[in-house]
Amino acid sequence: MENAMTRRDLLKAGAFMGMAAVGAGMVGCATQTNTAAAAEPFNDTSKAAAGVASASLAEATSDNVLDVQVTDPTISEIQGIVYKTVNNASTTTNLKLDLLLPSAGEGETLPLVVFVNGGGFTSSNPQGNIVHRMAFAKAGYAVASVQHRVVPTVKFPEPLLDVKAAVRWLKANAGTYKIDKSRVAAVGNSSGGYFATMLGVTGDIADFDKGDNGSEDSKVSAVIDLYGVSDLTLIGAGLSDELEQGHHSPATTEAMFVNGTAFGDNKGASVFDTPDTAAPASPFTYIDGTDPAFLILHGDKDTLVSPVASMELYKRLTDAGVEADRYVVAGASHGGPLFNQPQVIDIMVNFLDKHLKA
16 A cells, blocks of 8 residues: 555646646747747848839829827917016025916917916916916917915015016017907916915005006906915914914914014914904005906815905905805815816806907
C-alpha cells in the first residue's frame, strides 16, 4: 500500500501535467511570434502616388459633406492687461484684467460684462469661472475679469476702489476693444458677488470713484449676484449656531476686510463690534430706487454664505423699487456644477440680453 497513489497525489500529478502543457504551449507561442517578427516588412515603392490620384477634386469636395452654419462667434482672449498701478513705500502692484472678446462686425460694438471672481476677500484670480465667462462671450458680450487687492494687505474701501477703477479704465479704452461703454453689467460670485453688488448700488457715490480716468464713471446697467456676500453681518445668518457664532470673531475675513488684521496697536474686532466700519461697507447703506436691475442666484445648501444674505438683499432692493429677481438653486452649495448648467446660464444670458441688448 505504500506504493499506491492516493486521490490527493493523483490531483497533484494532474495539476503538474497541466502546468507543463501550458508551459509548452507558451514556448510554442513564443516561437511563432518570433517567426512572425522575423518576416520581411512590406515595402513596395511602386505604390507611391508620384503625383497621380484616382480621386478628382470634385469627388474630394462632394463626398460626405457637412453643411455647418456659423452660430457661435470666434472668441479671442487677452490676458494680463494692467489697468491700475498701485505704488506704496516698498512695493509696486500692477492690477490686471483678462478680456474675452467675441468677433464683432464692421462698426459693431460689444456690450460689456465686468466679472469679479470670488476669493473670500483674501484672493483675486481673474482666470476663474471660465464656464460663465465663456458663456457670456459666446452670447456676444465682451467679458473683463478683474483682479483687485485683498486682505490682509488692504481693507475696505481699497478693493472696491480697484474694481471701480477697472470699470473706468474699460470705458476709457472702449474704442480699442470695440466695447459699448453705455452697456455694462457687473457679475460676481461669493465675495465677487459683493463687489458686483457694490458696483450696482454705488454708481453715484463720488467718494468711491478716485484715481485715473476720472472723466469716466463706474456705473453699470445690470448686476448678477451669484451666492454673494451682502451686508457683512449676515454671512452666517440663520445657519447652525456654531457657524453663525463663528462670524462674530475678529479673525474672520469680513472682519479683516473692514477692521484690518490684529497686529501691533490694532487689536482687531468683529463686524458686530464695529458698526462704524461695517455699515459703510454694507450695500444696504446705498440702495435707492435709481439702482440698476439685479439678478440673484443662491444655493439652498450654502453654508459659507447664508442664503439669508441674498434674500435680505433682494428684499431691500424690491422695497426700494429696484427691479430684482432671485432664484434658489435646489441642491447647490456654495458654487459648484449646478451653477454651470444650461438652465442657469440661460437665465443669466436672458437677463443680460434684456438689459443690455433690448
